[in-house]
Amino acid sequence: MKTTRIVGPRQAEPLGPLDPRDNAWREDLADIALADRIAVPNYVVPLVREAQAQVPILSADRADAPAASELLPGERFAVLDTGHGYAWGFSVADHYVGHVRLDALAAPATEGADGLVGPEDALLFRGPAVKAEVSATLPLGARVRWAEHDERFVRLVAGPHAGCFLHRRHLLPADGDASLDWVDVALRFVGAPYRWGGRSRAGVDCSGIVQVSRQLAGHRCRRDSDMQFADCPTEVELSAARRGDIAWWPGHIGILLDADTLLHANAHWMACRIEPLADVIARAGAGGGVGLPRIRRPGAAS
Secondary structure, eight states: OEEEOOOSOOOSBOSSOSOTTTSOBOSSEEEGGGTTTBOOSEEEEOEEEEESSOEEEESSSSTTSOEEEEEOTTOEEEEEEEETTEEEEEETTTOOEEEEEGGGEEOOOOSSEEEEEOSSOEEEESSSSTTSOEEEEEOTTOEEEEEEOSSSEEEEOSSTTTTOEEEGGGEEETTOOTTSOHHHHHHTTTTOBBOTTOEETTEEOHHHHHHHHHHHTTOOOOSSHHHHHHHOOEEEOGGGOOTTOEEEETTEEEEEEETTEEEEEETTTTEEEEEEHHHHHHHHHGGGOOOSOEEEEOOSOO
């Protein structure tokens, strides 16, 4: 990390106009990429590191802090500051800001080709055969560095699983596969336990399903439900809703499988479930809450 202090007249906005969830700034320092947008005493050139395992992005630099999001294995994190055994910075993929344990990060790999695990979770084998010993499981959305081996397997060349083999059916292009139906990817999360901040089938929250599913299908997608809803360009009436539309309530989001059926991870069932939209509306409206969701249709690039 390199810290820079900028002096002289500034055209940046005063502290506070940028959402701190996906713009890395504090009162004392900020990502140098924000130098023309926000005025703070110090700016930092990020030091990029790579997650060696699945690790939460926490809201503070302590183990008992609530999770804000999660890094999947191989995903990169831009470090702006360190302290108390944690790095403060942001996920490179979606710029989501938080704290990650330093011992879960390492220098990023450069050898081999970059790829995504998907559209399912993947087994890693110690040899290039389906009968070989299984060494680990990677969640869909994890990133790997790989080299050619044969027509069925690639060999991982970096990270904690270097030397293991991944079947090609579980390897996607680094930017996702535009031929995938993102709703089909989302359906793979059905039955996964609900976990605030989670982004894998070991535990996932409502916006985590939307984000990972769309990323695997080659779409850019931010992290939180309100961000995802804001990025959908077309608002539609509930009566005109269709498969792939987004249903949003303040603090919650789900995916419509048709006009009457919702796929979502939720704390009511503590799981990712498919249920009638009418049931969710009734539950959300109980006790004076907001019952009817707003419906938007994601764009091709959102």
